[in-house]
Amino acid sequence: MPEHHDPIDELTRFGAGFGSATPGGDMPLSASDVRRRGDQIRRRRTALVAGGAALAVAAVAVPVFAVIGNGNPRADRDNVAVETPVLAQGDLLRDADTQYEIGRLGAFRTTETFEGDGQAVYLPCQQASQSSLGATNSFTRTWTYLPDHQPGDTLEPDITNDDLTQMVADFETEEAARAAYDQFAEWIVDCDGHLPGADEVHVSPQGRTVEVKDADAVIYDLNWGPVPKNLDPTGDFAYISETGLLLEGTRISVLSVKIVGMDYNWLDEDGGSPVKRMLPTVAERLAPGALKDEPSAPTTTEPAEDTTTTDPGTTDPVISDDFPIFEGWPEDAGDGDGRVGPERTDEALGLEACGVTADDPLYTDRITARYDNAEDYRSRTLTTYASPDEAVAAVEAIRKVYAECPVGPVRDDGFTPNWAVKDTQVGGQSFAVLGWDELDGAATPYGDVTLVVRLGSSVLVVVHAGEGGAPGGGDDQRAVDQIVQESGAVVSAMCTFTAAGC
Secondary structure, eight states: OOOOOOGGGGSOOOOTTOSSSSTTSOOOOOHHHHHHHHHHHHHHHHHHHHHHOTTHHHHHTTTOTTBSSSSOHHHHHHOTTSOOOOOOGGGSOOGGGOBOSTTOBOOEEEEEEEESSOSSOOSTTOOSOTGGGTEEEEEEEEEEEOOOOOTTOOOOGGGTSOEEEEEEEEESSHHHHHHHHHHHHHHHHTOTTOSTTOSEEEEOSSOEEOOBTTBEEEEEEEEEEOOOTTTOTTSOOEEEEEEEEEEETTEEEEEEEEEEESOOOOOGGGTOOHHHHHHHHHHHHHSTTOOOOOOSSOOOOOOSSOSSOOOTTSSOOSOOTTOOTTTTSOSOOTTTTEEEEEEEOOOOOOOEETTEEOOOOOOSEEEEEEEEETTEEEEEEEEEOSSHHHHHHHHHHHHHHHHTOSBOOOOTTSEEEEEEEEEOOOSSEEEEEEEEEEETTEEEEEEEEEEEEEETTEEEEEEEEEGGGSHHHHBHHHHHHHHHHHTHHHHHHGGGGSSSOO
16 A cells, blocks of 8 residues: 555645734634544545455445444444343433423433332322333433522522423333333323322323324323422412323333423423423433433432533633643644644634534634644634523534434545434533444544533533544544543533532
8 A cells, every 4th residue: 555645744734823822823723624634534545445446445444433343333223133222321311401491401400310110109190110010121310490590580489399200111012111101191190199298189181192203102281289388378389290101112201390380381383391392302312222322320410510501690701821721632743733722713613414504603702722643633622602501502503413414415525424423421411423434335444523512601522533533443432432531621621611610
């Protein structure tokens, strides 16, 4: 094989003299540029190999970064011969999936997660454990509502004791799952007399059917009282609940919102009730084999940082000049430029898939830095926003672009781009995007990984491309794990952009 020149030397430099951090030096590339750089190299190298011998493409396509087992990631994931994954915590909703108000994600915060039946029943009207219905395993998660309020606001009783509960369970057969699904419906309809402390129980016996892809779903509405006087001195309030049941193959999920209040009115034209809005995501999470990255061991959690909104008036959105943006990266430049930057920039992130670029909401400050070595291109972009809600919107915009485009159109050079989104447990809200190309159905040797992390009102986007996007001999999970580990100090320093501080 002919000797290759260092690809970095063949790329045009630009931006000399911009910014004060590295006067006269190179301007760090944006996240999209780093990904593009890796794309160019991996396409060129694959084309050279393919030109040398027809069988070479298949030969080099075996140890690819995105391989899970001995095939490409999509083929392995969709292979019907693969054993169905066991039920795990990753099948539950994340904090960032929860909804209450229209248009606000992350309305609830996790308080507890456990495996199995637990010490008691957690769902309204439930009369027996999941295992007694034949469940082979189950997980339950509870949340508490986080009001979206301003400093100095007094929280009314009816918005300080609201909660969300979800149970997911797996069964031996679809028939057993259907029977459990029907049993929960019967328990709700016949709930009168089965709610401790309730003098009156009102149930709407006709459930509201919800259309969810590849699943059956129905919602039941109920309310009961009285509410304890410490929550309702006037006696005007009631417990109001809507419970959604979802059946998907051998799995079921029960999702229940409970509030203390006087009304619970949502218009379908605005998106409908909270449970109705969350059920499609419940189905996505519950589907066996869906990409998810939560540990399977049960935990009881009290997150150190709200995974959704925090008080926007208590943090300084300006990124300090000494922010440790380079922490975790090699100090040795190797055969490339090494560390370049950091620079303040007003350049858009430019993350795109299928010709659609992720929305880049108005932000307050942004710095970017990169590391270049032979076949190793990395960038970090830290952005701060006026509020955590705006940061959440930025993260969801990035996720949406890649989640909606797992496979892109074939390019003029014959390569087909692929993307897969994996949830990660970093900061308050995070996920990774795995990117790779395929040529004639075979994955190319190189890929890229994008890690997106939100903490408070700040968002970090890390991109590794080339060999830097595929460490560990092509194991995609190890690629994600390495980037997460390297970024640990940077994510920790983002605590300055949370209401709690560092």
